[in-house]
Amino acid sequence: MRELEFAEIVRATAPRLVRLAARLVGDAAEAEDLVQEAYLRAYDAMAAGRFDGRSEVGTWLYRIVTNGALDWLRRKKRRATPPPREVASDGAHVVEARAALRALGEWLAELPPDQRTALVLKELEGLSTAEIAETLGISEGAAEQLLVRGRAALRKRRDRE
Numbered sequence: 517m518r519e520l521e522f523a524e525i526v527r528a529t530a531p532r533l534v535r536l537a538a539r540l541v542g543d544a545a546e547a548e549d550l551v552q553e554a555y556l557r558a559y560d561a562m563a564a565g566r567f568d569g570r571s572e573v574g575t576w577l578y579r580i581v582t583n584g585a586l587d588w589l590r591r592k593k594r595r596a597t598p599p600p601r602e603v604a605s606d607g608a609h610v611v612e613a614r615a616a617l618r619a620l621g622e623w624l625a626e627l628p629p630d631q632r633t634a635l636v637l638k639e640l641e642g643l644s645t646a647e648i649a650e651t652l653g654i655s656e657g658a659a660e661q662l663l664v665r666g667r668a669a670l671r672k673r674r675d676r677e
Contacts, residue, residue, distance in 0.1 A: 522555075522558075522559055522562065525558075525573055525577075526555060528574075529573075529574055529577055530551065532574075532641065533551045533554065533577060533578070533581050534547050534548055534551050535547075535640075535641070536578065536581055536582070536585075536636065536637070536640075536641055537550045537551050537581050537584070537585050539624075539636045539640055539641075540582070540585035540586075540589070540632065540633060540636055541585050541588055541589060541592075542621050542625065546588065547585075550581060550584045550585055550588060551581055553584055554577060554580040554581045554584055555577075557580055558573075558576070558577055558580055571650055575647060575650050575651055578637070578641075578643070578647075578651045579650070579651045579652070579653065582633055582637070582651055582652065585633070586629050586630075586633065589629050590629070623670060623673055624636070626669070626673065627666055627669055627670070630652070630662055631662050631663075631665055631666035631669065632666065633652065633662075634648055634652065634659055634662035634663050634666060635662075635663060635666040635667070635670075637651060637652075638663055645659050645660055645663070646659075648662075648663075
């Protein structure tokens with residue numbers, strides 16, 4: 517793999533991958549670190565000939581980032597750190613938007629990691645069920661079940677509020 521080719525891959529995929537990681541882990545700085553680690557793993561795998569091309573490079577990178585985010589979430593759960601403090605802002609609309617996003621993040625955080633990941637990939641990243649299945653390394657039926665269960669849990673939470 518030539519560095520120039522890999523640099524093109526990074527330019528084409530970085531914004532989506534950072535957005536995905538941030539949505540999964542809820543921390544922009546950590547998301548950037550996760551994506552950088554994913555690129556290092558991917559570059560090493562490509563240079564060593566371990567990428568077999570059975571999937572598209574973008575889908576493969578989604579999987580690497582998703583797995584890294586899920587590992588990070590497992591480690592964080594074991595450490596149980598307090599949530600970050602809210603930063604003051606200028607406008608009421610910004611405060612409302614942040615509150616809504618924080619609430620959504622809290623609701624998503626209550627879901628099991630696999631359901632949260634499937635929902636983020638489907639609803640926020642726009643992946644098809646087949647792409648979600650490939651990214652998570654599961655069958656399409658299993659991916660659909662994660663989506664159904666995740667949506668049901670969110671509806672149940674909404675109805676309690």
